[in-house]
Amino acid sequence: MIYSATKWMIRRLFMKIRVLAIAPYPGLKDVLLDVAGQDEAIQMDVEVADLHEAVPLVQHAQRQGYDMIVSRGGTATLIREHVKVPVVDIPVSGYDILRVLTLIKNTHAKVAIIGFPSICRGVAEVSSLLGLDIPSFAVEHESEVTHALEQAFEFGAEIVLGDMVTIRNAQAMGYRGILITSGKESVADMLGEVHRVYEVHSKGQEKVRFYQQLLDTDARGIVVMDEARRIQYVNRTVCHILRQAEEALLGQNMMLSSPALANVIKQAGESRQSSETEHYVHLFDEQYKVSVIPRETEGRAEYLVYLESLAKWRSERRFEAFIPSRLATFAQLAGSSPTLQKTVHRAKKFAESDRNIWISGERGSGKLKFAQAIHSASQRQQEGFYIISCDEMTEEQMYRLVFGTAQAPGLLQGGYAGTLYLNRADRLSPQAQESILQLLRGSRNFRCIASSSIAMNKLAQRGDYHPDLIYKIGELHLSVPPLREHLEDLEELIRGLIAEHNSQSGKQIVGMRETVLERLTQYDWPGNLPEFESLIQEMLMMTKGHYTEWEEVQDVWERLVQHAGTSGTAAVYAQIDLSGTYEEIEERILWQVLQEEGMNQSKACKRLGINRSTLWRKMNKMLKNKT
Ligand SMILES: Nc1ncnc2c1ncn2[C@@H]1O[C@H](COP(=O)(O)OP(=O)(O)OP(=O)(O)O)[C@@H](O)[C@H]1O
Numbered sequence: 001m002i003y004s005a006t007k008w009m010i011r012r013l014f015m016k017i018r019v020l021a022i023a024p025y026p027g028l029k030d031v032l033l034d035v036a037g038q039d040e041a042i043q044m045d046v047e048v049a050d051l052h053e054a055v056p057l058v059q060h061a062q063r064q065g066y067d068m069i070v071s072r073g074g075t076a077t078l079i080r081e082h083v084k085v086p087v088v089d090i091p092v093s094g095y096d097i098l099r100v101l102t103l104i105k106n107t108h109a110k111v112a113i114i115g116f117p118s119i120c121r122g123v124a125e126v127s128s129l130l131g132l133d134i135p136s137f138a139v140e141h142e143s144e145v146t147h148a149l150e151q152a153f154e155f156g157a158e159i160v161l162g163d164m165v166t167i168r169n170a171q172a173m174g175y176r177g178i179l180i181t182s183g184k185e186s187v188a189d190m191l192g193e194v195h196r197v198y199e200v201h202s203k204g205q206e207k208v209r210f211y212q213q214l215l216d217t218d219a220r221g222i223v224v225m226d227e228a229r230r231i232q233y234v235n236r237t238v239c240h241i242l243r244q245a246e247e248a249l250l251g252q253n254m255m256l257s258s259p260a261l262a263n264v265i266k267q268a269g270e271s272r273q274s275s276e277t278e279h280y281v282h283l284f285d286e287q288y289k290v291s292v293i294p295r296e297t298e299g300r301a302e303y304l305v306y307l308e309s310l311a312k313w314r315s316e317r318r319f320e321a322f323i324p325s326r327l328a329t330f331a332q333l334a335g336s337s338p339t340l341q342k343t344v345h346r347a348k349k350f351a352e353s354d355r356n357i358w359i360s361g362e363r364g365s366g367k368l369k370f371a372q373a374i375h376s377a378s379q380r381q382q383e384g385f386y387i388i389s390c391d392e393m394t395e396e397q398m399y400r401l402v403f404g405t406a407q408a409p410g411l412l413q414g415g416y417a418g419t420l421y422l423n424r425a426d427r428l429s430p431q432a433q434e435s436i437l438q439l440l441r442g443s444r445n446f447r448c449i450a451s452s453s454i455a456m457n458k459l460a461q462r463g464d465y466h467p468d469l470i471y472k473i474g475e476l477h478l479s480v481p482p483l484r485e486h487l488e489d490l491e492e493l494i495r496g497l498i499a500e501h502n503s504q505s506g507k508q509i510v511g512m513r514e515t516v517l518e519r520l521t522q523y524d525w526p527g528n529l530p531e532f533e534s535l536i537q538e539m540l541m542m543t544k545g546h547y548t549e550w551e552e553v554q555d556v557w558e559r560l561v562q563h564a565g566t567s568g569t570a571a572v573y574a575q576i577d578l579s580g581t582y583e584e585i586e587e588r589i590l591w592q593v594l595q596e597e598g599m600n601q602s603k604a605c606k607r608l609g610i611n612r613s614t615l616w617r618k619m620n621k622m623l624k625n626k627t
Pocket residue numbers: 332333334335361362363364365366367368369370423424451453493529530533
């Protein structure tokens with residue numbers, strides 16, 4: 001408090017109070033300049049204007065940084081409605097009344113006074129002291145003046161005393177009016193009031209600045225919008241989140257500033273809840289919780305919106321979920337073959353609903369890509385897309401992710417919403433299945449999309465999979481075809497890969513020769529798109545001219561065929577039975593590779609990408625299981 005008082009004193013020592021005076025009649029200008037000229041703390045400019053003429057002048061003055069405006073009577077009242085800076089009245093003092101009464105003292109004409117109640121009281125007081133009988137007609141508003149004048153003239157008045165509005169109307173009606181002018185004493189009183197108001201106002205401004213600072217340093221974004229969703233207030237955090245300057249946002253419709261946020265706020269409005277509602281939105285790769293609070297200020301509806309970043313939670317990496325920076329859309333799925341288009345059509349239909357989906361398909365067939373496209377086309381597109389790699393999470397990790405810990409809330413407690421992608425959902429342990437099941441039963445914040453390379457019905461037969469979970473996630477089922485079932489799409493996929501390669505390498509490849517393409521379509525692609533992509537990328541690296549020539553890539557091709565034909569990973573994928581638990585499948589792969597390598601452990605290790613001790617450990621376990 002001491003600090004702000006001192007600060008105020010220092011300011012007062014060095015700065016003058018800038019005042020614009022609006023004089024409703026010319027004579028007041030000189031009095032104002034004369035009296036204000038004697039006050040060193042005041043710098044006053046004067047304009048002569050009455051009522052509506054004054055409005056543009058004061059609006060301009062406000063922009064020019066005047067601290068205060070002074071005026072008189074009806075003009076002061078009108079000005080107050082149009083500016084935010086304080087407006088001080090030039091009063092009509094007892095001296096002013098005494099002067100005008102002295103002026104009319106000896107007249108034989110009947111006199112009446114019309115004015116605001118305070119003036120009428122002053123006149124009644126002074127006239128009774130002087131022994132004069134002057135009836136008064138009090139008005140509360142400028143619009144009542146004509147009626148008051150009519151009453152006064154009916155009463156027999158020939159001269160009316162009043163302010164500028166009264167005098168002008170009386171003259172227009174053909175009567176005489178005498179203006180009660182403000183003298184030096186009134187102007188001096190007004191200047192005293194200017195000092196008092198300035199002090200109070202400055203302290204108020206200090207407070208406003210203090211609260212402004214508090215709001216600006218709040219980590220939450222704070223927005224106030226009117227009923228038409230025009231932005232009335234934003235704190236600095238919002239400017240940072242939306243990457244726009246305050247000036248650009250204020251007065252702007254939210255739909256133009258941030259359509260994503262506007263949609264969420266619209267949803268909140270449409271939910272017709274009068275209390276706070278919570279939503280989630282994805283802005284510039286960040287997930288935010290949006291709380292919308294409808295309220296009313298001075299009879300007008302308003303929305304108070306809080307934006308809370310969830311980045312803190314994510315950066316703590318409490319769980320193995322993440323938000324990919326760019327998600328695929330249906331338009332980005334290459335392939336116009338009837339087979340793929342049938343799948344796309346089905347997926348688009350699924351995107352319209354919010355029901356859970358089970359996607360099955362061979363490894364690398366594009367399940368994740370389809371899940372992303374569904375999310376991007378769904379009503380949850382503004383929310384997060386979270387991938388849970390089921391084969392990489394322990395039961396405990398899954399439990400903590402769903403139910404939280406003492407330190408951090410889990411998915412079930414809220415704070416996240418969107419699409420939950422369970423990658424390789426068939427690898428969930430029974431315990432982890434239970435956690436996911438409880439999450440889906442207890443929260444409506446997520447749509448779940450699970451993926452597996454095993455068909456859903458096979459999973460149901462496995463016995464270690466919770467039937468309720470299959471039932472809950474498998475509300476809708478999408479089967480993504482392997483690449484060999486839509487080989488017509490290879491050329492389109494190649495075009496995309498060439499474009500990407502050219503942009504990275506600076507080459508100008510325009511296509512592949514027929515001889516190369518023919519071979520590509522004669523292959524089964526058991527490793528699906530990842531296998532295809534890596535081969536094409538290698539071929540493009542070998543390409544020197546505009547076309548990929550067979551001679552340039554023959555070696556690459558033969559290596560692939562040899563690998564696949566003899567013992568390659570691709571062949572293993574094609575022949576291995578993928579039913580059963582992860583351990584059982586792993587066992588089968590191990591045996592297959594060992595047999596193909598003539599039980600040569602070094603060769604098997606090399607192909608499997610593991611060291612000898614790991615192979616030993618696994619073989620021992622296998623033997624134990626068999627005995
Ligand atoms: N229709 C498509 N157009 C272009 N690229 C695609 C398409 N579908 C998949 N891909 C690409 O193929 C690769 C594998 O796709 P994705 O990860 O979606 O397969 P997946 O079936 O989910 O794999 P996994 O079973 O290993 O989890 C990715 O590089 C992806 O970008």
